[in-house]
Amino acid sequence: MRPVLFISVLSLAACAHEQRESLSVPTRAIGLDAVTFTSADGVEIQLEEAWIVLADLRLEAPATTAAKHPGHDFSGATSCELLGAWELDLLGEARELGEASCLDGELATGRVVLAAEPALVLAGTATLVDETERPFLFELDLDDEITGIPMDAVLDAATPPAGLVLSVSPATMLSFVDWASEDSDGDDLLTTADDLLGNTVPFGVVSTNSFSLTIED
């Protein structure tokens, strides 16, 4: 027996496997193309201010159908992660967020934290179909995490993608607003203190449809 040969042969045979690899993906966030847009019910909305504070973007692999051993046997769903906090001007240029640390494999959903007080400011004027103008200022203190942002991508360390784009849509956030809501406090400004806006605005903000994640090849 020659131990060195024995060990070498075994090592060669045993090491023939594919290890899951890591990769870095440049990540940026974008907001609106234009400051004016029209809602589905014909309301024209002009944004004068739109910014959001986001933190800790994470992408997750598809849920496995077979339940795996809890604890040590479950490696966790997170496959891609960019830690940090970013104040994003949704009316401005795209912003580079940094390099996300990722593991190769499938990605199915994303999540991101709303992490500031306020976490979101949307201000502007909504012009209703009858030409009525409703100025608004929505400031939200949300200690929440947007989960389940849909995506469908496969990361391959051999052919890393050009980038990851997080899109935030104020239009979708405002799509649940009833612009005919009563100005309860009579200050001529729609805020979350008025009528049901305290419910409908946050509902739109935390809607997964207000965010999207795409991989750029």
Added chain:
Amino acid sequence: MYFIILPLLLATVSFADEADGDEEIVVEDELPRGTASERFLDRAAVQVFPARSADDLLRAMPGLHQSAHGGHGKAYQYFVRGFDAVHGADLAVSLEGIPLNEPSNIHGHGYLDLHFLPTQLVQGVELYKGASRAEVGDFGVAASADFHLGLAEPGLLAQVGAGTDRSGDLLLAWRPPVGESGDFALAQVDAGLGVGEHRGWRQLNLAAGVERWLGMTRARAFALGYHGAFESPGVIREDDLLDGSIDLYGAYPEAGDGVSSRLIAGAELARPGTGSGWNLLAWGAMRGLELSRNFTGYAQHPDHGDGVLQGQQGGAFGLRARRWTDLAVLGATHRLAGGVDLRVDSLDQWEQGIEPDGSAWERRIDAGVQQGSAGAWGSIQLHPWPWLELEPGLRAELLGVRLLRRIDDDGQVVITPAPAMSWAPVLAPKARAVLLPQGALSLFVSYGRGFRSPEARGVEDGDRAPVSIADTEELGLRWEPAAGVELTLVGFHTTVGNELIFDHTAARFLSSGSTRRLGGEALAGAELLPWLRSELEITWTDGRYQATGEPLPYAPRWLASAGLYGQDVDRGGPLRWSGGLRGWFLGPRPLPDGFYSHPAFVLDATADVELRRWVLELQVDNLLGARWRDGEFVYPSCFDPDSRCSELPALHITAGEPFALRIGIGRRFQ
């Protein structure tokens, strides 16, 4: 301590018909082979096998790997033939027939802690893979083993030892000059700080046994007691290791501890003999266990930390009966064998979330459990022709669980007025066949169904208890081309219809679907010189989920070992010596979600020299000083509570045994 005292009292009873004082030595491979993968170690083989504890002796089972991720005192984690047997869930181990796995243990179902068994008292060990033996019941899913108890040498041995791992031990072992190996008394104190941080241990072992012959009937009683306290270094993150913030043998402040106590006692009557025989065994056990751990830091509970304290107290008793008889039919002798087993366990157990200072902040488990099993088996060894041996068998088992007390979702203890009760019957067919059993070339075929009882906290009242079932087929070839030379090839295939896993957080069973294991083993042994034997073993296993084809995590794919074992030929001379050098290779293991572990090669050695009643014992762990990784685990963790914690899965490591040399010096007194 009455478990210890009882055998000593029995020893004072004078029996009319004592056997003479000849030492009883079981010769390796004396037992008839039923499968090609069986292996028997006698005392001489145990002596030369590098083993720090009885657990280490299980490494002699080809295809078995064990990981000591909890320090010197916690049960090992076992991997065998593609199974991650965790702390013993798929590996049934017994001591003289007393089942040692602990059902529904708070730390893991089938918890297998052999620290109570000093290696000096291991007279031999039978190692079986698969589930083709009808006499093996619960937990005999992937493999089984039975330790034989006794003290080889008569007289008093007083030995003191010390090691470079900052350890020391004191041993007193006594066997009467005239008597059986089952007559013994032993006391051992072992303590050390270990190499690195938070690896200390201290343990006390006490044992006594008595063996007498009542005419043709052998009577024996024995008891073993153990108390140990130990530090458990836990895991370290690979990225912390690579950036130099922690050493491989370091530990985070959140590392755990443990205290373990165990008493096991048995009384046996046996009528061995040719033609027929029987055996009756009654046993009892008491258990105390407390373990703290934190493998994830502050990832799950940033405000409190993820520390967990688990505890358990309980007892168990059991009965076992065996009978066999030879039948002469049509000019051939066939052996009919059968037996019954009964076991009852009663446990109180708890689990708490603890702060870094050890104070409890959350009550998670507070349970009272009763668990029992009753089994009966039979087999018949047929020899229709000299060239063929057949042994069909069947085991029937009734498994029952009662949950007397549990905790509700609000953390309140619920004393169940009508205890939740669940039971399940199991029928486990077995079959073995040997072609040319007496020939130089023998062919072995076997099949067996193994099963594992449910973990008590997961059952619901009235439910049929979920039982894990595994079916294993094995095909083997053994060739002895010359005296002292043996080659064995084994192929095996195991299917698990529904892999049941107990989710401790939700206290319910999860189904992972069906799995299969496929593998092969090659073993070669040769007597190079009259005093030197070499062995080479290689095992390959491929375990996968049937539905997805994903590999089963953690179970080794490649395991290999090579050993040289020697002892003096003239055992009657003034100088006696024995020694073993064993290297083993662990290939990369598939980890969850596409990761793989690092390979390892470790060389261990042991040597004993005895000259004119002076004894010198050497043990060397990791002779080459390899910085190897005993366990590797993939999951998110956060050991810095002030940092923004990553949720990406990270590689965590438990360090393998570092280099350590231990020397013991003793003297025998007749």
